[in-house]
Amino acid sequence: MNSMQLNIKNVAPFATKEQIDALDSAAAAGLEKLEKGTGAGNDFLGWLHLPSSVDEALIADIENTARTLREDCEYVVAIGIGGSYLGAKAVISALTDSFADLKPATGARVVFAGQNIGEDYTNELVALLKGKKFGIIVISKSGTTTEPAIAFRILKEMLEKQEGKDYAAKHIVAVTDAARGALRKLATEEGYATYVIPDNVGGRFSVLTPVGLLPIAVAGLDIRALLAGAKAMEEATAKACDCNLSYLYAKTRNALYKQGKKIEILVNYNPKLHFLAEWWKQLYGESEGKDNLGIFPAAVDNSTDLHSMGQWIQEGERSIFETVISVAKQQTEVVIPTDEANLDGLNYIAGKRIDEVNKMAELGTVLAHVDGGVPNIHITLPELSERCLGEIIYFFEKACGISGYILDVNPFNQPGVEAYKKNMFALLNKPGYEEESKAIQEKLK
Numbered sequence: 001m002n003s004m005q006l007n008i009k010n011v012a013p014f015a016t017k018e019q020i021d022a023l024d025s026a027a028a029a030g031l032e033k034l035e036k037g038t039g040a041g042n043d044f045l046g047w048l049h050l051p052s053s054v055d056e057a058l059i060a061d062i063e064n065t066a067r068t069l070r071e072d073c074e075y076v077v078a079i080g081i082g083g084s085y086l087g088a089k090a091v092i093s094a095l096t097d098s099f100a101d102l103k104p105a106t107g108a109r110v111v112f113a114g115q116n117i118g119e120d121y122t123n124e125l126v127a128l129l130k131g132k133k134f135g136i137i138v139i140s141k142s143g144t145t146t147e148p149a150i151a152f153r154i155l156k157e158m159l160e161k162q163e164g165k166d167y168a169a170k171h172i173v174a175v176t177d178a179a180r181g182a183l184r185k186l187a188t189e190e191g192y193a194t195y196v197i198p199d200n201v202g203g204r205f206s207v208l209t210p211v212g213l214l215p216i217a218v219a220g221l222d223i224r225a226l227l228a229g230a231k232a233m234e235e236a237t238a239k240a241c242d243c244n245l246s247y248l249y250a251k252t253r254n255a256l257y258k259q260g261k262k263i264e265i266l267v268n269y270n271p272k273l274h275f276l277a278e279w280w281k282q283l284y285g286e287s288e289g290k291d292n293l294g295i296f297p298a299a300v301d302n303s304t305d306l307h308s309m310g311q312w313i314q315e316g317e318r319s320i321f322e323t324v325i326s327v328a329k330q331q332t333e334v335v336i337p338t339d340e341a342n343l344d345g346l347n348y349i350a351g352k353r354i355d356e357v358n359k360m361a362e363l364g365t366v367l368a369h370v371d372g373g374v375p376n377i378h379i380t381l382p383e384l385s386e387r388c389l390g391e392i393i394y395f396f397e398k399a400c401g402i403s404g405y406i407l408d409v410n411p412f413n414q415p416g417v418e419a420y421k422k423n424m425f426a427l428l429n430k431p432g433y434e435e436e437s438k439a440i441q442e443k444l445k
């Protein structure tokens, strides 16, 4: 089986092998903290051995629920935000037809809500769902997050009015904590089918739990292959050695950070990977950005963004490095035709596949960026498939844990996320926030 590869040869001019290897003991200690559960945040390590401890009954149950939703509904709305949204969005975007929404459907279409508080977005979604058979997967570990709670209140009421309470109860599935939170209480009272987000799996590490697996299965994708890819990577990242790609990536990016490269840009040359980068940004941003530390995770979609961000990357402040995800094999072929008149001057690439041109754009860019002072870590995915997505998801998760420990932060908490919520609740006069409301009104005078 062809697996993903990692190449760090274009890091050498900026962080030497000695500088990278100087982090061997920190990386090994980080890996040991994960495996032995002795590091900060060790009550959130449930993701670590998820792929190798898959519960067959749970997977079959998720597949059954997904089948029913796919068959009964024209649309399934996956409601959630952050870790309760990005993993499913990433996998579905990577593996489905870019124009699926404009082509005849082969099953329910998965649409997303609760990942923003856009009024027009909500209204447009409500208009889309009007008169249509739809179902809802509402996902929230805490069961109290404002954005998904608002979307769910609106869409639940709409579904009940449109189809009746019985139908709604049979076509709403809640994914939440086993016991805590408003969503668990509501689901119990309304009699919804539910799935549990394990206590020891944090939101951004939850894509391989029902949080990600259910919407991904509803989209018609093979969750067993996704888990098999993750399992292969779990096995391949167990030991402290450079053959462990997560270990190598973690120490390389930290060596670059120590050399002043404070921003990591995840670069793709395949538009289907846009949301994988969004998922990755959350994973690394929330895990490492604390205690006034952490590499800033950014992303570009090339070659699109070479025409917008390319200038900055080539010649802006030299505080960046890139991690490129290259997809070796495309699913289909398009050959550039010959044109006798050649008025556009393109005959020099006639007969070539579009992917050959894309690969040369990628190679040319990597060389230019390295020449321009941008270190380059290179990941090759054999193809976009469930298995490869499973591999890269687990690879990044494991590397994130090791990397956070190298940095000496707790990779599994996110205390900073509460600051905006506290202000928002104070501004909205949420019961229990009376003191904060007074203080914030004073501040605004």
Ligand code: PA5
Pocket (backbone or CB within 6 Å): 081, 082, 083, 084, 139, 140, 141, 142, 143, 144, 145, 148, 202, 203, 204, 205, 286, 414
């Ligand atoms: O990674 C995290 O913990 C967060 O991004 C959460 O996933 C996000 O805030 C949503 O939380 P919840 O699932 O509790 O609604």
